[in-house]
Amino acid sequence: MPLPRSSDDSRSPGTLVGDLLDRGSAPLELTDAELARMTAAHRTLTGLDGSRRVYGVTHGFGPLVDHPADPDPARQGLGLISHLATGQGEPLPPDVTRTMVWLRLRGMALGYSGVAPRTWRRLADLLNAGFVPVVPSEGSLSASGDLVPLAHAALAFAADGPGGGQAWCRDAGGGWRREDASATLTALGLPPVAWEARSALAFVNGSSACLARALHTHRELGALTRAAAAVTGRTAALLGASGEAYEDALQRVRNQPGQRTVAAWIRAERAASGAGSDTEPGPDRPLQERYSLRCAPQVLGAVLDQLDLQGSVLVDEAEGCNDNPVLVEGTLLHGGNFHAAPVAFASETHASCTHQVAYLLERQLALVLDPAANGGLPPLLTPRPGAGSGFAGVQIAASSHLGRLRQLGHPASFTAVPTNLHNQDQVPLALNSANAVAEMTERAWWILGSLLLAVSQLAHLNGHQDPQQRPLWRKLRERFPPLDQDRPLAEEIVGAAEMARAHFLPSATAPVRATGSGTVPADANACRTAAV
Numbered sequence: 001m002p003l004p005r006s007s008d009d010s011r012s013p014g015t016l017v018g019d020l021l022d023r024g025s026a027p028l029e030l031t032d033a034e035l036a037r038m039t040a041a042h043r044t045l046t047g048l049d050g051s052r053r054v055y056g057v058t059h060g061f062g063p064l065v066d067h068p069a070d071p072d073p074a075r076q077g078l079g080l081i082s083h084l085a086t087g088q089g090e091p092l093p094p095d096v097t098r099t100m101v102w103l104r105l106r107g108m109a110l111g112y113s114g115v116a117p118r119t120w121r122r123l124a125d126l127l128n129a130g131f132v133p134v135v136p137s138e139g140s141l142s143a144s145g146d147l148v149p150l151a152h153a154a155l156a157f158a159a160d161g162p163g164g165g166q167a168w169c170r171d172a173g174g175g176w177r178r179e180d181a182s183a184t185l186t187a188l189g190l191p192p193v194a195w196e197a198r199s200a201l202a203f204v205n206g207s208s209a210c211l212a213r214a215l216h217t218h219r220e221l222g223a224l225t226r227a228a229a230a231v232t233g234r235t236a237a238l239l240g241a242s243g244e245a246y247e248d249a250l251q252r253v254r255n256q257p258g259q260r261t262v263a264a265w266i267r268a269e270r271a272a273s274g275a276g277s278d279t280e281p282g283p284d285r286p287l288q289e290r291y292s293l294r295c296a297p298q299v300l301g302a303v304l305d306q307l308d309l310q311g312s313v314l315v316d317e318a319e320g321c322n323d324n325p326v327l328v329e330g331t332l333l334h335g336g337n338f339h340a341a342p343v344a345f346a347s348e349t350h351a352s353c354t355h356q357v358a359y360l361l362e363r364q365l366a367l368v369l370d371p372a373a374n375g376g377l378p379p380l381l382t383p384r385p386g387a388g389s390g391f392a393g394v395q396i397a398a399s400s401h402l403g404r405l406r407q408l409g410h411p412a413s414f415t416a417v418p419t420n421l422h423n424q425d426q427v428p429l430a431l432n433s434a435n436a437v438a439e440m441t442e443r444a445w446w447i448l449g450s451l452l453l454a455v456s457q458l459a460h461l462n463g464h465q466d467p468q469q470r471p472l473w474r475k476l477r478e479r480f481p482p483l484d485q486d487r488p489l490a491e492e493i494v495g496a497a498e499m500a501r502a503h504f505l506p507s508a509t510a511p512v513r514a515t516g517s518g519t520v521p522a523d524a525n526a527c528r529t530a531a532v
Helices: 015-024 032-047 073-084 094-109 117-128 147-158 181-188 197-204 208-239 248-254 257-275 296-319 341-369 392-408 430-461 471-479 490-504 525-531
Strands: 088-091 136-138 166-170 176-180 326-328 331-333
Touching (some): 032 326, 094 208, 117 197, 136 147, 147 208, 257 296, 296 341, 392 490
Antiparallel strands (some): 166 176, 326 331
């Protein structure tokens, strides 16, 4: 049996996904080959001339497929996106929405959807100029694609009347604000999209909302896993824990590549924090530590391997055509490529991975606060037990975050509800899962922020001096001083989490700060920044 890759492996669990998201932030253009395929497919679809029933074009949508369509393709298309614009809840983050639209346009460019090239170009021009619709996050079954959120995006692109939707623009402080789509289009100097039946259906018929959400969360989870390995290595060094559990030889015989990679990360952080290459436990440390330290390579490594697997699934979905019907080699085929089961299962695996990372971090927090495990330091790391309570409140909040995270992690596909006159009688609810995992990941970062502050306090109390202090630990110490007396730590927890996130995920955008509606700036570039 082949053994895993070498211990100096520098692979990233999000390489495929990260590359895809980077491509999604670049301007979108058609190649000559893509234009030729799209033109041929559109010509084939147009040439049918009613000689064959075409879902959504000659006949109605969903359970109304046996009824004739509106003879006006524009009314048919606008009716489709209008009746589906029923979403609620907080909007998807602008970067997720931009990826969602980019994915739809990429899928159309494969040439299987029969979309009019002029419609595609109009959409691409708007996206490249920075037009990003405001899209509610709730209301999709992800069965006939993410119909509801994509319909809201389509309405914003059409900017048709008082229900024409909103778009994101940057404010002077760098936050996002919502504007009327029509006003944003005017500021950009670009016309709206004129939808007809087939192009409208191709736009809303796809897994792009849940997929975009899952892709962004996937990248977050890779960074969170890397951060968890780093804090594990530092904690082990500060406590004087044995390094045997992280030795490469031990990982190698297990034959799990993710475990071997994580152990290498932990060893590097442990050595940089002063433990060097010595694997012997320090004075008064047990031969074997609690599992939250000793089994970190096994837990985080398993997460890493699952991220590799799910990343491949998500990228495969992004590279394909999730539409209905499709034209393949001139043949019109009706089917169910819009069903988002692959994304649903990937997101549900993400949920399990997020929980395992958060659970490990919460248990490490409990360990460093416990005098029975932290080398006899004061309980809750307060220098004034009784007069002070130290990290008691921090641990209480972290336990709550873990509890809420577990509630959110229930598989959404287990709660499917058949609907649409039983037309959609098997639904994956992939966007529900993807939204839940995004919330779970946010809470996992909070737990990490709590642990980072506690580990910084641990270094302070045991008088630790780093031989080669890494930037993250130095910045944490500079920004968040030791806890000599009790103070509110809510903002510091979030600040520490954001610092770690920026360190391990430098290419990601900052969390969305949405403000209320305002006036579109005269300078259209203020909206073009949405494309960044």
